[in-house]
Every structure is written in structure tokens, then in C-alpha cells.
Amino acid sequence: xxxxxxxxxxxESLATMKILFIGGTVFLxxxxxxxxxxxxxxxxxxxxxxxxxxPSGVEAVQGDREDEAALHxxxxxxxxxxxxxxxxxxxxxxxxxxxxxxxxxxxxxxxxSFHAYxxxxxxxxxxxxxxxxxxxxxxxxxxxxxxxKAGCERAVEEGFPxxxxxxxxxxxxxxGENVGRLPWWLEAIARGGRVLAPGSPDRAVQLIDARDIANxxxxxxxxxxxxxxxxxxxxxxxxxxxxxxxxxxxxxxxxELVWVDExxxxxxxxxxxxxxxxxxxxxxxxxxxxxxxxxxxLAAGLRCxxxxxxxxxxxxxxxxxxxPRPKYLQGKIPxxxxxxxxxxxxxxxxxxxxxx
Numbered sequence: 001x002x003x004x005x006x007x008x009x010x011x012e013s014l015a016t017m018k019i020l021f022i023g024g025t026v027f028l029x030x031x032x033x034x035x036x037x038x039x040x041x042x043x044x045x046x047x048x049x050x051x052x053x054x055p056s057g058v059e060a061v062q063g064d065r066e067d068e069a070a071l072h073x074x075x076x077x078x079x080x081x082x083x084x085x086x087x088x089x090x091x092x093x094x095x096x097x098x099x100x101x102x103x104x105x106x107x108x109x110x111x112x113s114f115h116a117y118x119x120x121x122x123x124x125x126x127x128x129x130x131x132x133x134x135x136x137x138x139x140x141x142x143x144x145x146x147x148x149k150a151g152c153e154r155a156v157e158e159g160f161p162x163x164x165x166x167x168x169x170x171x172x173x174x175x176g177e178n179v180g181r182l183p184w185w186l187e188a189i190a191r192g193g194r195v196l197a198p199g200s201p202d203r204a205v206q207l208i209d210a211r212d213i214a215n216x217x218x219x220x221x222x223x224x225x226x227x228x229x230x231x232x233x234x235x236x237x238x239x240x241x242x243x244x245x246x247x248x249x250x251x252x253x254x255x256e257l258v259w260v261d262e263x264x265x266x267x268x269x270x271x272x273x274x275x276x277x278x279x280x281x282x283x284x285x286x287x288x289x290x291x292x293x294x295x296x297x298l299a300a301g302l303r304c305x306x307x308x309x310x311x312x313x314x315x316x317x318x319x320x321x322x323x324p325r326p327k328y329l330q331g332k333i334p335x336x337x338x339x340x341x342x343x344x345x346x347x348x349x350x351x352x353x354x355x356x
Contacts, residue, residue: 015222018042020080020105022065022097023087025052027178028111028169030323031210032084033058035218046074047087052324066093071100082107082165082221091138091151098159107226109165109217110156114230114292116149116168122284124235124291127168127228163226167217170232170292171278174210174310175317180326181277184336185244186315190251196337196346198272198279199262201241205278206233206290209310216302229297235290238307240278246311260349268345274330275337 019036023029024045033055036043043058046065054060063070083105088094098108117125118132134143134151136158143151156164173182189195213231220229241257248255262281266272272279272286280289294302317323328335337345 016040016042017081017222018044018079019221020044020046020078020083020101022046022083022085023051024058024084025054026087027174027176028172028210028213029086030055030176031174031214032086032217035211035214039218041218044078044080065097068096068100071097075100075104078104080105082109084109084111084217084221085156086111088152088156089148090140091134091136091148091155094152095137095155095159098155102159105160107163107165107221107224108156108160109167109221110153112149112153112166112168114168114170114232115146116153118147118150119288120292121280121286121289124288124293125230126293127230127296165217165220165226166228167213168228168230169208169213170230170294171207172210172213173207173314175313176210176323177314178324178326179330180328180335182247182311182314183318183326184277184328186247186251186311186318188336189244189247189255189257190253190315192253192255194256194258194346195244196276196342196349197240197244197257197259198265198276199240199259199281201239201244201257201259203240203282204236204290205238205240205243206235206292207238207243207278207307207310208233208294209305212302212304216297216300219301225300229300229302230292230294231297231302232292232294233304233307234294234298235292237304243278243307243311246308247315249308250312250315258346258349260345264349264352265345268348270337270341270345274333274335275341277335 019041021033024033037057045058046061048064049062061074083101114120116131117129119125119129131150132147134147136151136155138151153166244257272281280286
């Protein structure tokens with residue numbers, strides 16, 4: 001494994017690496033590939049060629065990671081300094097990839113999730129918290145969905161003992177976001193007028209730009225770094241009011257944010273998180289959503305750009321069509337409040353307030 005040639009971050013002084021990306025064309029994967037190419041690394045992509053366009057300057061190997069023959073063809077007469085797996089969701093499939101690559105790479109970097117931790121989002125977790133129980137060869141029928149990432153991590157750590165880099169991101173935003181949480185807010189606010197906002201503008205939120213995760217992971221890999229890191233924004237560095245205010249500023253819209261009581265929203269059947277993206281109400285089940293610790297990653301070099309910069313760049317990318325349109329789906333659940341329901345809840349909130 002080659003190491004950093006000079007003591008600096010995020011620049012061309014990082015030594016060239018050969019990197020295999022499994023996935024690499026959607027959101028965080030694309031951010032990683034774009035930054036790896038910018039730094040001059042030699043990049044191979046292995047995917048089905050269906051999720052997004054393949055950037056120029058890479059070796060593209062088309063294949064399905066579920067196909068043993070495709071994995072064997074991938075590794076034949078090839079080796080890399082590291083593997084970056086951005087699309088592992090099922091332990092048994094990740095295990096198959098890990099076993100095929102074990103003799104062909106020095107480090108296996110796996111993008112996991114906060115969901116791997118059994119106490120999140122009820123508690124603000126750090127790296128010492130327990131993972132869900134899930135075997136490294138589990139299938140989706142064996143465990144609840146949120147536990148699957150924990151099994152994927154175990155598959156990586158078993159196949160690359162002492163040579164695994166596990167990254168647990170929180171809520172990722174930025175240009176190219178494919179779920180559509182921040183894009184939904186930007187487009188709703190861009191229409192102008194009165195826009196429902198949840199709870200209090202002082203509620204802290206904890207977001208991280210995909211490009212900041214990409215920088216951190218590539219820095220760690222260039223140093224030969226392994227281990228586990230929670231990668232999310234700095235705790236209490238941003239509020240919901242500041243986030244939505246940045247959306248108003250970025251779009252330049254004449255928009256009034258109307259802050260509606262959380263209990264009122266729940267009484268009127270408004271679903272947290274999906275219908276109102278990024279709204280985690282003040283209830284025990286999700287009280288730890290925005291209180292995870294990124295201290296270890298920050299000490300190791302993670303740098304988080306201001307949320308206002310992320311918001312402005314996301315809006316610019318949406319307007320310019322730089323990336324495919326978001327799905328506006330979390331799994332199979334639509335993201336965002338239907339306009340008729342939004343207007344009805346807002347009207348009911350206005351009616352209950354005393355008239356001047």
C-alpha cells in the first residue's frame with residue numbers, strides 16, 4: 001500500500017493508488033470516483049452498467065456481483081491497492097465479493113450505515129456501541145432490514161482481518177443525492193409562498209456532504225488506514241432553521257417558512273422523515289437521530305464543509321441537470337408531502353392560531 005508523500009489533505013500530493021470500486025456511479029459512489037480521478041488514482045469500476053453513466057478515465061468491467069463467474073473474471077490477472085464497496089446491502093452477497101477479492105487487494109473499504117448499530121436512532125451512537133445481530137452470510141429473509149449492514153460488515157472483517165476500513169455514514173446530502181430529501185426541500189421552497197416547516201427552527205440536525213466522506217475515505221486509504229469510523233456532521237453545528245434558511249437563500253425564492261408544532265403534525269397524520277424529509281420528532285424512538293459522535297473521524301482528518309455550501313451546490317446541480325433526477329423514494333416509500341395535504345395541514349394550523 002502506498003502512503004501519503006506529504007503532510008497535506010485533499011490534494012494531488014497523495015500517492016497514486018489502484019482502486020476497484022464496486023458500484024461507483026450513484027451519489028456517494030460517484031463522489032468517490034470523481035475525487036479519485038481528480039487525485040490521479042487508477043480506477044476500475046465493477047457494476048452492472050445500469051445505475052448511472054460511467055465516467056471517462058476508468059476501466060469499466062461490467063458484471064453482477066451476485067454472479068460467481070463474473071467475480072472470477074474480474075479478479076483474473078488483476079490486483080488493486082484497495083477495494084471500495086459502496087453498494088453492499090446483503091451479507092451473503094458481500095461475503096461472496098470479499099472471498100473473490102481477498103487475494104487481490106490490500107484493503108477492503110466498506111460503506112455501511114448508522115443502521116448497523118442496534119441502538120440508533122434511539123440513542124446517539126459512537127464506534128463503541130453494539131451492532132445488530134446478523135451473520136456474515138445472512139440473507140434478507142433471516143433478519144430485519146436494518147440489521148443487514150451489520151452482517152455485511154462482519155463479512156468484510158472476516159475476509160480482510162485487520163485490513164478492513166468500515167465507514168458508517170449518517171444522513172448524506174449533496175449534489176447527486178438520489179433519495180431526494182434535500183432536493184425535495186429545495187424544490188418546495190423554490191416554488192415560493194408559505195412552506196410548512198416541522199417543529200422548531202432551533203432543532204439541531206446532523207448532515208454530511210458525500211464529497212466530504214469521499215475525501216475522508218480516500219485520505220484514509222492513501223495512508224493505509226483501517227478500522228471503523230462514524231462519518232457524519234459535527235454535532236449541533238447546524239439547525240433545521242439554518243438548513244431551510246440556506247434553501248431559501250440558494251433558491252432566491254420569496255418563501256415564508258411556517259413552523260408547525262410537532263404534535264400538531266402528528267395529530268394530522270403527517271409522517272416524520274418521509275412526508276417531511278429530515279424531520280425526526282422529539283420522541284424516544286428517534287431522539288438520538290442527530291446526536292451521533294463523529295469525534296473519531298474528525299480526529300483522523302474528516303472535514304465537513306458548511307451546510308450552506310452543500311445546499312447551494314445541490315441546487316445548482318438540480319438546475320443544471322448535472323446528475324440524474326432523484327428517485328424521491330426511501331425504499332418504496334415516497335419522499336415528500338403531497339401538495340394538497342401540505343396546504344390542508346397548513347390551513348388547519350393557521351385556523352387554530354388566534355387572529356390578530
